Amino acid sequence: MFSKATEYALRATIYIAKKSTTEKKIGIEEIAKAIDSPPSFTAKILQALTKDNKIVSSSRGPNGGFFMTEKAKRLPVRSILLAMGEDEVLEKCVLGLKLCSEVQPCPMHAQYKTIKQQLIKLFVQKTIQQLADATKDGEVFITNKKLVVKK
């Protein structure tokens, strides 16, 4: 559905929202390890999300790293897609037709529309914070490492 870059952006943001406060910042190494992504590439992506401090904030130097303000954590997940320039995925015609619309629908338009609406609703209603909180319970995960089941 999304590009690798956007997948990393989503996972990284959730991780930062979960682990950071304005006081406590998280380094790129830790982030990349936690979400199983290439560190340098992930750094590039976070740079983009840090533009204008829109979603992620950062500071350099010792004890520097990435963090999110409480306000940013309350942003809808969709804002990550927008920042990554991949919001279009949620809107576009499943057959790739530029002019597909109510006026000139493709043969999948009517049925696909209802699914798209749910997708958009999901990304608009869920906040980054909500996803981060879910991982705190230890019942949902953003790692690729296999869980060790407790006896």
Next chain:
Amino acid sequence: MFSKATEYALRATIYIAKKSTTEKKIGIEEIAKAIDSPPSFTAKILQALTKDNKIVSSSRGPNGGFFMTEKAKRLPVRSILLAMGEDEVLEKCVLGLKLCSEVQPCPMHAQYKTIKQQLIKLFVQKTIQQLADATKDGEVFITNKKLVVKK
């Protein structure tokens, strides 16, 4: 959602299903023009769909071209995704986690699952024929050309 290649595959297949019979074959130029796709690239894609005559059939020489058997037209749209090696899109984790599952769900898993199920259902239940038939009514389209509204 899908790659360009798969979008062209879907549109081309629908067009061939609509226009061809075992008797009447359609050339690549006509197909590419109708669905607004690059002819050579589209030819490559149809070559893949023609493998083992699974979805599309073809014959060379004068009056040759692409066509579909009635049986092939009754295939689910999903079979095109499978032939294009892009069926995974319908199954995979929205955050790109390899191990995301009921056992180890990502924070979007539960909500995204129901949407995925509808997507899969849509692609499994709709046949190529049904989409082609819809375009015959002239109420749905697979072209990128702007409709001219009749007075």
Next chain:
DNA sequence: ATAAATAAAGATATTTTTGTCCTTATTTAT
């Protein structure tokens, strides 16, 4: 038999995506 029309196959080119690495700027602690 020959020529023409067509898809198949293969080689190549271009663009985009993904990824790495090196240098620079900034901040902090000493």
Next chain:
DNA sequence: ATAAATAAGGACAAAAATATCTTTATTTAT
């Protein structure tokens, strides 16, 4: 002031996706 730790920025590299072009094989009509 200096050294160390960090992100930012830019140049580069590799891989994948998209696209084109040329040659070959097949079929049909004459």
